[in-house]
Amino acid sequence: MPGSGKSTVARVIAEKLGYPVIVMGDIVREEVARRGLAITAENVERVARELRELRGPGVVAEMVVERAGSLKAEGVVVDGVRSLEEVRVLSRLGKVYIVAVHSPPSLRFKRMKERGREGDIRSLEEFRLRDEANLELGVGSVIALADYMVVNDCSLEELIARAERVAGEIRDASESRSGG
């Protein structure tokens, strides 16, 4: 969910495992730029919606699969999965470990108002609309079926420690799968 801290968790896990991160939002932002549009939150949302309507709900994940193929890495961390359909597409790359990052809505709202990043929200109304848009894509089902849950109700230091612990568990799980 927006403001949960998932990008921080994605970066920490990727660094710990030595994998690249593919940010699904970046893939859409590149598409926005390719169309010669300004990279605003509105355009990113509009292009993402158009892509999904034209080419199906798994389209951005398909672009991630292509990108991952060109990276030739042993594994990849994907930041920003929004639906089980996207998980299904990503599983073409190999075993998928879903990591959810949860923060209480009150904390997410506070963070997003404070950080003032491009596309961040200014009012509770805007916050609710952003949440709704994410839930409509089906992100709740991905969270419900997560293999790992990182609760971000803590300091940044503690969040990093929690993400590192999950990275270690994923390494162990994938090593025991490959018989290592």
Next chain:
Amino acid sequence: MPGSGKSTVARVIAEKLGYPVIVMGDIVREEVARRGLAITAENVERVARELRELRGPGVVAEMVVERAGSLKAEGVVVDGVRSLEEVRVLSRLGKVYIVAVHSPPSLRFKRMKERGREGDIRSLEEFRLRDEANLELGVGSVIALADYMVVNDCSLEELIARAERVAGEIRDASESRSGG
């Protein structure tokens, strides 16, 4: 989600706060009995579906609101909320604190196979169908918007400790709301 340990968490929180628990599944089971049907997992699911189709997605929550009214308690713990529509109905009772209980699917599957409770699953296929039915009702969105997340990847003792901590936080939050 089924097998997450949510009923244990509900009972611990209720005991700690001195509130009664209303189990949404029990409300449906009573309706099944009232119709003279045997209380099997199939009948409970069928009657729940019929109720929702006839009287809307919030119908079981409405029955909970009625029941809660007759209990005249200061607060109530509701076990088994499946959708944001149900949360909206329950908020007629007062401030709602959503507590989600998360376990990785692999652990939920193991637990449900082992406990062999009435209505528990016997195969991975059955497990997936039960998960899907829950996700279709919208439980993922409730989890995504939870105010508190209890991760149940631990011993029963530790789960109880985690639930007690959440109960304490809810008490503090509701006391500061009422200016206590």
